[in-house]
Amino acid sequence: MKRISILLVLLICMSTFAQKREIAVDTMVTTTHNTTVKGQSFSYTATTGTQPVWDKMGNPIATLFYTYYERNNVKNRAKRPLIISFNGGPGSASVWMHIAYTGPQILKIDDEGYPVQPYGVKPNPYSIIDVAxxxxxxxxxxxxxRMIPDAEGKMPDREQFFGINADVKYLAEWINTFVSRKKRWESPKYIIGESYGGTRVMGLSLELQNSQWMYLNGVIMVSPADYNLYNTDQPVYSAINLPYFTAAAWHHKVLPPALQNQDLTDILPESEDFAINTLMPALAKGGFISEQEKNEVAEKYASYSGLSKKVILQHNLDVPTRFFWKELLRDETGQTIGRLDSRYLGLDRTEAGVGPDYSAELTSWLHSFT
Incomplete structure (x- = not known):
């Protein structure tokens, strides 16, 4: 009975403590580190914390968590670029870009992209902290x-945050505050957006210009997702997939030797030119395209994609990405390739089918990042 009483007291205390947990609305922690990028060693400062979003009355209605890296011993900070980075979703934190791409630390993974134990991070030799x-x-x-409740415990209207226009509006205000606090108005400013982040930075760059008088020096879109385009069956959507097919096929070494032996940066312009000036018009012709032209386009399509002319013709020149992930290595190794990162390889229950059983890259990412 005594033990039960003690347990009940502990549970009540824990419950009370949990109920009192609150997100710090406006706080930060700063640490100093050393790294080496491109053979150059230097120190940098990492600042992580939260910064509020305010309503028109000046009351905090949300607080955004951020991590800010700045190189130390910079003579003229005004000339040093500031990069503002987002991931996509919408609904994704910036962790993917942070510890897998541009940050000074990246996940410990092997050559195939899978996590190694003990889990953790290591210096990123390709970080952009050396230049920005x-x-x-x-x-x-x-x-x-998170959103912040008012004095009466009422949460703000979700429509202020969740929507294409609402998203860019409050983020533009937040960026204005951040840039002002860090005294970076004179610095060249860029925004990176990955996946839906590409859609976000399109609107955010305009919102910053129109409502915050902040003119960016540029935007960087990493695998941008145009969801309006995704929802169409227009020739432009199908055609612009081809350069991606070319890059994936080149990585897996299944292009014809004349292309495979070249550098990827040399063959991509060719693939892009063919996609825009030949493939797109051919798709637009639909049933009016001649058999001769259709065969000529399919043959060229095959050389740039690593697919057979036969399967391209079977799809009337309109090859779905899902089929490409399944088909590219079907006759080579029987493996599939990843959806979000086609360097990753998967293995389905059967080689037959029109699409992979799962996303090969996510089996690594969800393991690594969580």
Missing amino acids: DIVFVNPVNTGYS
Whole structure:
């Protein structure tokens, strides 16, 4: 009975403590580190914390968690670029770009992209911290970013944050505050957006210009996702997949020797030119295309994609990406390739089918990042 009483007291205390946990609305922690990028060693400062989003009355209605890296011993900070980084979703934290791409630390993974034990991070020799400072921003309800209740415990209207226009509006205000606090108005400023982040930075760059008088020096879109385009069956959507097919096929070494033996940066312009000036018009012709032209386009398509002319013709020149992930290595190794990162390889239950059983890259990423 005594033990039960003690357990009950502990549970009540834990429950009370949990109920009192609150997100710090405006705080930061700063640490100093050393790294080496491209053979150059230097120190940098990491600042992580939260910064509010305010309503028109000046009350905090949300707080965004961020991580900010700036190189130390910079003579003229005004000339040093500031990069503002987002991932996509929408609904994804900036962790993917942060510890897998541009940050000073990246996950410990093997050559095939899978996590190694003990889990952790290691210096990123390809980080951009050598040439630019960078802040990784987590929109509301991603990472540790959350809406903030008012004095009466009422949450703000979700429509202020969740929507294409609402998203860019509050983020533009947040960026204005961040840039002002860090005294970076004179610095060249760029925004990186990955996946839906590509859609986000399109609107965000305009919102910053129109409502915050902040004119960016450029935007960087990493595998941008245009969801309006995805929802169409227009020739442009099908055609612009081809350069991606070319890059994936080149990586897996299944292009014809004349292309495979070249550098990827040399053959991509060829693939892009063919996709825009030949494939797209051919797709637009639909049933009016002649058999001769259709065969000529399919043959060239095959050389740039690593697919057979036969399967391209079977799809009337309109090859779905899902089929490509399944088909590219079907006759080579029987493996599939990843959806979000086609360097990853998967193995389905059967080689037959029109698409992979699962996303090969996610089996690694979800393991690594969580």
